[in-house]
Amino acid sequence: MTETVQETAYTRQLQRTLRHRHIHFIALGSAIGTGLFYGSSDAIGTAGPGVVFVYLLGGAVVYFMLRALGEMAVANPVAGSFAEYCRRYLGPWAGYITGWMYAFEMIIVCLADLTAVALYMRFWYPDTPGWVWVAVALVIVAAANLASTRWYGELEFWFTLVKVVAVVAMIAGGAAILVFNVDTGGQAGIDNLWNDGGLFPNGVTGVLGSLILVLFAFGGTETIGVTAGEARDHETTIPRAVNTVPMRILLFYVLAILVIVSVIPWRRITGDESPFVQIFSSLGVGWAATALNVVVITAALSAVNSDLYGAGRVVFGMAREHLAPAAFARLSSGGVPVTTVAAMLVVLVTGVALQLWSDTAADLFSSIAALATFATVFVWLMILLAHLAGRQGWFGQEPVDAASLRFRVPLWPFGQYFAVAVILLTFGTMFWLEEFRSALVAGVVFTVLMSALYPLTRRRRGPAGVESEGARGIKRTAD
Template identity: 30%
Template structure:
């Protein structure tokens, strides 16, 4: 009898991983979500993005340390299982899977809304289902096709941001004829750098953290490349420059060029800057970039959720049917299972948008912070284990261990608790907490049932 575990094919190349890591943090949250935060915190929003970015850099460093020592498609779920216990791996695995399955539905609906801008007669629900179906085909064909598709989507996002930074810099330094440089007037002369006080900066951190979700996908993808150590080293070592360039660079450009209290920020700060340059069809260009970001997130969501489901099945935390791998090394059942749940979620958006679908979206709201928290706790324990058993495996090391790890744990915990004091995040906190309690409870119920079944089986064997 063949007991060999099914394996995923290692077809992703270093260029795929590099571009996935570059484009992974560039999403609709940057293109659109940055506007309301700037409108609330003013130029101080730069500090919100800087603090949130620093936390993500530290978490990615920890994840890089564990991933190079032990590459796994289950990523932090596998590490949580080894470091904290089976219940932790089970809980964070299902929470993360839930987050991305709901994200698939959210992004598909967002994509349909964007496409309706050009084709208003198309039914939104059919476009949502079609987008999900098409990107499911991309994932089913081969992991290389996923990587290639994500490579070009990320390339478009990266090139767009770089061009935006160049154009924004040209405005600030007065290189554009007919447009006067704003200097520091928008930064310092409209109520100061912190017009809403320092508290708005810390509130902003809690809001911004969710924009960075997706940075950790590279650790999952690294498990499907023939050079996981090199892939993670590239991704981990460049995360600082990615956040500094794409996020902080973009936000600095926006708050310098546009008045922070301008109502135009609420639609899209990027559109406002393009309109300032009198670029024709600025809204059309931004819609195209938004669609690119949405498709990228949808593509990644199908990939990531399926790999997490496959990994959990491998550890006995999900039905074994999701372990099936075809000749191309693709976990077919896992991909189809995630897609079916996404279809059901999309259906809820049209049947019960204000109740069921809203509950699902809010329940996934705080998952990012819990994932980062578990990564930090796992690294704290795994580092000591690696140093004792195999110190040579640590090709990437967390800085100032264990002090920065402790500081990260404390900070993320404070941000999670702070969600209860922010009106827009309070419901997400409680629903995420409720979901977490239900998942933890299901682990112990299933464990008890398995123990009872095993005991009954042993009694029957002994009796016979």
Template identity: 30%
Template structure:
């Protein structure tokens, strides 16, 4: 009887397909889309629509590769475990630590951004106070069980999705001339001011790195997928819902934005989405958009904290981090790994205040490079892991990535091209070099660790 009760409790603590979908949307739709989309628009012009469509296809491929492995072999270590089993110990170590470093840097930028957004309402309050409050809040949420985390992240995701739907509805009404008559609106704005490709294909290509950042949180879904009720059903369902929801929200909102506001009138000083609210004289437009962006930043930070904590615990289980980091509390949370990740967050936030603004932008762009380099490792893992799945996990091998192995190879080549193409932009070039340096440092530490283990075993 006790066993049945425990099983019931365990099942009650797991995520459903709907909750996994909302967690995924919460992790992916971050402040980057609401703010950084202006950078992509200025680089690519109206062709940014193709860029987001293409970015969604790339995400789908990475998502499908990760889902194939997650359905057949659900594990809290997710991509780190698959890389180790498919490519070897070094790649498992590298994948896990790369994601942890990148995740901590991303969290620090999100919490700093959250503090800046809040200071918009309270300009006389010191920035560090909001940084401390939001850091403690995210740590508190992640100290709860996965079910509570899923509920909170789902709630934040609903706010962001609702805001984008509201934007689409308002934009559609403005486009139809319901609120006010505005000259020079319509799809003709896609072809004015330099045409659909005002900066050529080079402009679109150079914007792809920033566009991919709008999909960067997809790996969090892999981390949570092991805690779903029925992985074989929930994960494929979540993939379809997340990809199609993102395509609708991103493409529709940007299509309306570019039809209502000429692309060359968009500024990087504020979210381009506030422009439509201003067109209709929507009351408290600034506060509403600021609140939505704040929620987006906190939600992305919350999901990132969940993922880096699980990755660090997985590294500890593989003896690639202190063993105590693998210990879990009664809610199944690796609490010491959470504290360690929080310590890294504090360090990164301090760096954000000490270093000049541009230097910190370089560091966060390096984090983006590391995240996408990890996508390449995930895809290579899937290439090598498919035969293992068919042999060892045949009964659970119920989801297969379409077009294997050609689709996997094609996605790898495209991501590599985008990473190399980012060197056209100076800030992204610095991020590229910074990411390479971080990978080299992690590699050196691996061989130091591996050598010390060999010496210990020999003695």
């Protein structure tokens, strides 16, 4: 009887329950997080007002990466997404290390955001232990992720709606200050872009340093590809979601940052408070801090929600390919990889407990930004290389027939090589600038350690009934 139950759990398939609005808002929400609401101040301070152009550069990299991922996801909507594409086109080790690097990225970002929730709640409840709010946050996201994919999509929809309203309100308020010459008691004006040291007052070093912070803010956008395996109509929803990336970047990053550095002289954006708070304060909105606190808590919960989902699905797909422990290949009757999600929750609880116990929570978010960037751009690089390998037939494989593709990348192959070049520049910058070197070393050490464990996957055999192709881990009809 037990054996029959195990075989059922291992041979169940992911279910296509995510609707278009879920996919669209997951794509939208993945680009709007704490990296924008708070991290943007560090990027502005590093590069100066010209950071607007750095956001454009980073946005271009994200766009070409997502178009590559979208092309592969529409053609092959597999469980495990990009980890499976890397395995297929670059070899088993590439799929293995990409999947675990993504899981590593998601875990450390989740740790930062969960700890941030505890910090933000001190605004209202300074005497309440931080673990209480971490526990509440985990209960919310765990319930959504363990219940069903549909519930995850619903929760992310409403989280994203709050963030979008906040960004639009900030842009509208800042634009009103500039257009109607509102007296803010400061020095608002478009000339703030160049009247204090020029566009790039900190030179090349500032630009390159800000690039790392900017790419960190875009981390998580690759989750769009993971949703392909559970989208009701992936051939329509994924292209639509990916194609909205340029407009999202222009509106929610470039335009938002442009308004901020125009209204507030860049040297006054110190990071002591969010530039969003400074904008609202300039408008005389006394409850700005309270409103933003609600938004950043929502952003943090949204990030944990999406990261837990993405990491769980990728590790599940790897388990189906015997690149992760076989227990992670189990699915609940609702099509949720419960073992994987539960394991992620245990790691998060342990990590956050250690951080709160050691009383270093206040420094966690900023200290891991560079490390998260390493993991993020490493995954992006592997996605781009897998796409190039598939299209060009590297390693003796038959090239993908471009004419048969329903959703193709633009500017092929120049856009892909451009994105790869910028990512390699990012790695070089992390080595060159001392403040980022330790994160680079940590990322390399993680890669080496996980690679040392890779031979164990060759000995691993999946349970009866587990099929060898990740694409077979998806139920083709929606419930």
